[in-house]
Amino acid sequence: MRPKIQLPRRGLRTAVWSLVTALVATAGLVGVVLWQHSYAMDEQRVSIRHGGHTLNGVLTTPKDGRKRHGLVVYVHGDGPVDATHDDGYRPLWEANAKAGYASLSWDKPGVAGAPGNWLDQSMDDRADETAAAIAWARARPDIDGDRIGLWGSSQAGWVLPKVAARTSVSFVIAVSPAIDWLRQGRYNLLAELRADGATASRISAAIAKSDTTRRLLESHATFEEYVKATSGDLDGMTADRWGFISRNHTANATQDLHALRGVPVLLALAGHDLNVDTAETERVYREVLDAGGALTAEHYPDATHSLLKQSIEQSDLKVTLTAFFSPRSLFADGFLDGQRQFLKELDRGGSATR
Structure with a gap:
């Protein structure tokens, strides 16, 4: 008869405790992730009718027991953005909630199953859409219609003042907004080339292609003409994207900004912005609004253009891990608190400028 094989009692204890430790560590990590993605606010899906179709939105409200709240209406930047911006807005919404403000955002047309195509929109279309959302919010009993303002990033800089010209807003938070579409495009092109360490010949070739694109836009060229002029070197350009750029390339916020005179505006600018010339933006905002x-x-x-910490954004792995384990830490130090303080100061009647 074969002898029974037995683990040493000490070895068995070690194996058991190793398993227990692994389980506890796993449970701890799950707990950390769940806690980090639990936000101090209530969230609900909403539907807003505009122009014969529905905007699929998200409305968040503070958990403070009050029946009515001020509201921050979100205006997206470029690209196919959904209502939560892939969950990236939630830390911002929480900061608003801590200041006693609700937040409203919606999927761009054609995104996340929403009807339409955001590339068919002009900046005026986007402003009309936002004004309709504000009208919808003002009709709600849980929203204080006298405390509704706008939050917008990047491309939204051309939309925010247009909205203010259509309907009254109590404040604006403008994050990395550009002034002139074509100048912004050229600034972005050169900034990224320099960041990549591009050679002089590569820079010259990129500028030449950019100049060709500008001439085509000025002459109202079709997408087919663009394809022919660039010898098929599309660099991601599509017919829909060409149509979008053709409709909007003359955008310049300077004159529209006059609609924001007297409105409290928080202008958030990044030190490592490769997309927007922040010096030009601040100069024009001060000239028009000061x-x-x-x-x-x-x-x-x-911070980078998205107001994320540069040390994090420069690594896809860091972005993924931080978004998973500590999403609030993605943003530049003071950015979330700065918006919360701005909103609280509004309710105190403050208007100090910096």
């Missing part, structure tokens, strides 16, 4: 005494400009030296 006379009204309601502009606050905040600078985040270590």
Whole structure:
């Protein structure tokens, strides 16, 4: 008869405790992730009718027991953005909730099953859409119609003042907004080439192609003409994208910004912005809005265009891990608190400019 094989009692204890430790560590990590993705606000899906179709939105409200709240209406930047911006807005919404404000956002047309195509829109179309959302919000009993403002990033810089010209807003938070479409495009092109360490010949070739594109836009060229002029070197350009650029390439926010005179504006600018010339943006905002005494400009030296920490955004792995384990830490130091303080100051009647 074969002898029974037995683990040493000490070895068995070690194996059991190793398993227990692994299980506890796993449970701890799950707990951390769940806690980090639990936000101090209530969230609900909403539907907004506009132009014969439905905007699929998300409305978040503070958990403070109040029946009515002010509202921050979100205006997306470029690209196919859904209502939560792939969950990236939630830390911002939570900061708003801590200041006593609700937040409203919606899927762009054609995104996440929404009807339409966002590439068919002009900046005026986007402003009309936002004004309709504000009208919808004002009709709700849980929203204070006298405390509704806008939050917008990047491309939204051409939309925000157009909205203010259509309907009254109580404040604006403008994050990395550009002034002139074509100048912004050229700035972005050169900034990215320099960041890549491009050679002089590569830069010259890129500028030549950019100049060709500008001439085609000025002559109202078709997409087929663009394809022919660039010898098929489309660099991601599609017919829909060409149509979008053709409709919007003359956008310049300078004159539209006059609609924001006297409106409290928080201008958030990044120190490592490869997309927008922040010096031009701040100069124009100050020239147009400072006379009204309601502009606050905040600078985040270590931030990128998206107001994420540069040390994180430069690594896809860091972005993924931080978004998973500590999403609030994605943003530049002080960015979330700065918006919360801005909103609280509004309710206190403050209007100090910086």
